[in-house]
Amino acid sequence: MTGDEVKMTIKNSRLRQWEIAQEMGISEAALSKALRGDIEESMEKKIVVAIQTVKKRVREGV
Numbered sequence: 001m002t003g004d005e006v007k008m009t010i011k012n013s014r015l016r017q018w019e020i021a022q023e024m025g026i027s028e029a030a031l032s033k034a035l036r037g038d039i040e041e042s043m044e045k046k047i048v049v050a051i052q053t054v055k056k057r058v059r060e061g062v
Helices: 002-011 017-024 028-032 040-062
Strands: none
Touching: 002 028, 002 040, 017 028, 017 040
């Protein structure tokens, strides 16, 4: 998956990159830098899990 695809996934989830970075325990700058090119599979999985976690938290109003 490319960085642009991940960015679109985040955008389509109606979340912000800083929310995903915060859930992952990294800075927004580090996430942004990681999204500049192709994403390693392990990083992609971490991002997907973070998106799911944040979406769930938002739905539950926590």
